[in-house]
Each structure stands twice: as structure tokens, then as C-alpha cells.
Amino acid sequence: MILPALHLAQKEFGHVSDEAIVYVAGLVGTSPAEIEGSPPSTRLQPEARGKYHVQICRNISCSLLGRST
Numbered sequence: 001m002i003l004p005a006l007h008l009a010q011k012e013f014g015h016v017s018d019e020a021i022v023y024v025a026g027l028v029g030t031s032p033a034e035i036e037g038s039p040p041s042t043r044l045q046p047e048a049r050g051k052y053h054v055q056i057c058r059n060i061s062c063s064l065l066g067r068s069t
Helices: 002-013 018-028 032-036 060-064
Strands: none
Touching (some): 002 018
């Protein structure tokens, strides 16, 4: 139940701030430390992104598909 709540907070605010973690902890009845210790999700953003978000793929899969630069 923790990860869906964190994903919802990220969707609403664009990132998962410390305040969001405290809020989610209150909703699910646990401590913020327990939430921060839960398995991480690579899709969660701990801080706000800029206007543009650039990702560069440098692995062999992207290279074979012609996507690497």
C-alpha cells in the first residue's frame, strides 16, 4: 500500500518530498523511517525535475536499435 501512495503523491506533486513521505506515513499508519526503508522504486523522484528531462541510453540494446548517441 505504501508504493501506490508514493506514486500517487509523485503524480500529484511531480516528486516525492519529505513532506509527502510524512503524509503517506500518517495515511498508512507507519513511520516515515519505515517508508524510507521500504524497497525503492526507480520510478520515484526524490526531488523536483527541471522543465526538461533528458535520458541517454548507452547500453547495447539501444545501440542495436540505433537509439544511442
